Amino acid sequence: MPSAASAFQRFVRRSPDARLERIFGSRAVQRLLARRLAARYRPEAADGFAGELQVDLRRPGGRVDAWALRVGHEHAHVSEGPAGAPALTLTTTVADALRMAAGEIPVDRAILEGRLDLAGDWGLATRLGQMFGGGGGA
Numbered sequence: 001m002p003s004a005a006s007a008f009q010r011f012v013r014r015s016p017d018a019r020l021e022r023i024f025g026s027r028a029v030q031r032l033l034a035r036r037l038a039a040r041y042r043p044e045a046a047d048g049f050a051g052e053l054q055v056d057l058r059r060p061g062g063r064v065d066a067w068a069l070r071v072g073h074e075h076a077h078v079s080e081g082p083a084g085a086p087a088l089t090l091t092t093t094v095a096d097a098l099r100m101a102a103g104e105i106p107v108d109r110a111i112l113e114g115r116l117d118l119a120g121d122w123g124l125a126t127r128l129g130q131m132f133g134g135g136g137g138a
Contacts, residue, residue, distance in 0.1 A: 012102040017095035025059060025094045027080065033101075034067050034078040040133035041076035048073075049124060049131075052083035056091040064091075071131075088120035088128075 012020065024033070034055070053069040068083035069076055083089075092100070096115045099105040107129065110116035118125050 009102040009104070012098050013104055017093070020095040020098050021060065021093070024098055027065065030057065030065060030067065030094075031078075031080065034069070037132055038069060038076040038078045041071065042131055042133060043072075043074050045127060045130035046071060046073075047127060049087070049127070051087045052085060053124075053128075054083040054086035054089040055097075056089060057097060058091065058093045076132075086120060088118065088122075088124045090125075091117040091119070 015023075024030070050072050051070075053071065055067045055069065057065045057067070059065060066080075066082040068079050068081060068086070070079070070083075092110065092115060096105065096110060100107055100110055100116070105115065107116065111118065
């Protein structure tokens with residue numbers, strides 16, 4: 001039986017952007033996914049960082065959904081809305097965020113192709129993958 005992760009990866013790979021936006025674009029689903037990201041936080045990989053990150057999800061019609069991720073020395077917490085003073089802001093679409101989460105688009109390729117914009121501490125950006133449970137950085 002396939003794992004939930006492999007089923008998610010297959011679903012994302014087979015879905016057009018519009019379908020991903022429709023299914024995962026609601027604030028409720030975004031909140032769930034953001035909380036799962038915060039729960040994956042690995043403080044030992046943060047290299048002493050404590051502060052705020054912001055994720056801006058570009059939506060159809062020009063709307064942007066902002067999420068603040070507050071990283072502490074032991075836990076990370078997410079809240080709806082912009083961060084007060086983010087050390088790093090990541091901006092992408094809902095579909096591209098899902099494609100990166102599923103491993104379909106490597107983060108470095110997303111940056112080079114303009115699918116992921118970063119503003120702020122690029123050194124911190126290189127550690128994000130390790131900080132939130134992955135093996136690599138940006």
